[in-house]
Amino acid sequence: MFAEDYDDQKTTPSYAKRWICIYPVYIDASCSLFQGRKISKHLCSDTPSAEEIAKSCEQLGFETLLESDKKHPRDNFRKGRIRVHLFNEQHKSLVSVIETRKQLLTKVSQCILEQRLKHGYKGNKTTMDDKTGQKGKNRAKRS
Numbered sequence: 001m002f003a004e005d006y007d008d009q010k011t012t013p014s015y016a017k018r019w020i021c022i023y024p025v026y027i028d029a030s031c032s033l034f035q036g037r038k039i040s041k042h043l044c045s046d047t048p049s050a051e052e053i054a055k056s057c058e059q060l061g062f063e064t065l066l067e068s069d070k071k072h073p074r075d076n077f078r079k080g081r082i083r084v085h086l087f088n089e090q091h092k093s094l095v096s097v098i099e100t101r102k103q104l105l106t107k108v109s110q111c112i113l114e115q116r117l118k119h120g121y122k123g124n125k126t127t128m129d130d131k132t133g134q135k136g137k138n139r140a141k142r143s
Contacts, residue, residue, distance in 0.1 A: 012083065016065045019083040020101055022057075023072040024048050027109040036074050039105050045112040050080025056111035057084050060104075061095050 025036040029044035037044065054066045063085040070081035086093060086104060093099045098107055 012067065013065070016083045016085070019063075019065065019085045020087075020104075022053055022082045022084060022105065022108070023075070024050055024053060024078055024080055025072045025075045027053070027105050027112075031075070034074075036072055039102060039109065043106050043109055045109045045116070048109070048112050050078075050082055052112050052115070053080075053108055054082045056108045056115070057082060057104075059111055060098065060107055062086065062104075 023036065024047075025031050026038040027044050027048055028037060029041050029046050031037045050066060050068060054064045057064045065083040067081045067083065068079055071079055072081075084104065086098070086101070088094055098104050
């Protein structure tokens, strides 16, 4: 269920109040943990949009609700919040492969990266391929 008809309302429908929230900053590789990122940078995608996240959640088999007027408290410039029906009333996952929020965020980020590669995304390098952040004795000196 891709419910964009709730965008103009100020309240979330009662059936979606217990669903989990996903903000784009949760899987954004350009954000720090302090800014709201929830998973490792090498698992994140590069500046995902709320629409991409909602489509990825639907591909994984979840019911979603896109609230385009909502913002993350630490990210005032990017709008969008996605509510996902991850658990039932007994707190059991609706999709057996994904049982936690972190697993959902990782799978959503992977789906976004796959969609971008399939459609020829010409942005920054995907963070899955970027392994240049070496630290310690063996790093190359910059000139």
